[in-house]
Amino acid sequence: MEQGKVQFEIRAVVLGWQKSDKASVINSILGDKVEPDKYFVKSVRKDGEVNGRKISLINTPCWWENYDLRDLPEVVKQELVCSVFMCPPGPHVFLLVINLSLPFTEENRLTIEKHLSLFGEKIWRHTIVLLTQTDSVRSADLQRIIQRCGERYHVFDFENKSVGVKDLLEKIDNVVAANNANHFETHDDVLLDIQRKRDENERRAKARQETVQEKRDLLKEISKSYRNVYTSQKFGLDLC
Template sequence: DTQHLSDLRIVLMGHKLTGKSSTGNTILGKEEFDLKTFAQCVRRHGEVADRHITVIEAPGWRSDYTVEESPELLKQEILLSVSLCPPGPHAVLLIIRVETRFKEEQRKVLQGYLDLLVERVWSHTIVLFTHGDSLSDTSIELHIESEGQDLQWLLDKCGNRYHVLNNQNRSDDTQIKELLEKIEETVAQNN
């Protein structure tokens, strides 16, 4: 049985327009994150399911820019995001829109950004698929299989930890409770 943590620190990362701000709002159960894009990290707090939650949203990167092509400020903010919740995040949620094709180009871009951080970031990373409603009747497992080796590579790097979120259905608090439990399981595996 996984230990229930009273304090959770979460960092949201991903390229622009994946639903990071909406995810932060869904996790906290209120409109804390502005849906406009921004160049700096944003930190918000809330009480959710008997836990004090700190959520840091790192600025999104352009999906067609490698880390080398990105502005230095963006790289610094991504590095800063994990230090804004000392002693470090319990989980890094890597936000991916479920309907986005995840191929070699996306994998290389994403790997470049996560490589800015320490190698152990992978053991704290959970892939969070947003826009879960667009799956319709397809299971997430079938979707992952249909996407091929690049998405499977990412999930393998993350210890096969993933979660599907429907930001349109904020009244369904079971999806957030399940996510928080997955984060706590991740913490337990890393201890």
């Protein structure tokens, strides 16, 4: 960070299919807040402060590593896209977490490209590839992903977290500067339409739950009345 440079808050969406690595990155930045083995069906926001800077990280549902986007449940697609609305007015950056303990294949690349297409083409100018479990970038398919992100990538050092976080924040600041301090646009009609569908699905689900609960409460009242009648008849009590 250049001396005298204004440090704004950071809003970031964390993407990827490896839940433990995503959790480790978030924990390294904000502290121990996310369980490494917990699978999130809904996006979850975590807030904290690092070196006097406010930071909001959105942990998103994981997609299936080698599955086609068409096979991803609609509710997961909606949660992925709606993650951008959880840090208004919008995220500055997307952190695409990739664990390179296994080879990165063409199938991995295609899966990433299809899932990020949910957000529209502009997502690439706001994305940093965050690599874990590696010290080199050799895969041609991975290099193609990094190229689409404007050659932005960061090898996260979990053993020296303070340095890893400091370097990452500097790269995030560079993304913000490259985008003229503009955040990712959340007023895109496609994104807003997905948000409306998600909200409508949640409204319907809540209405169904309320209806089921009302029926359960009614059955409890009927059962209670029958028990009272049975008790009065058994012991010859007058309920009138």
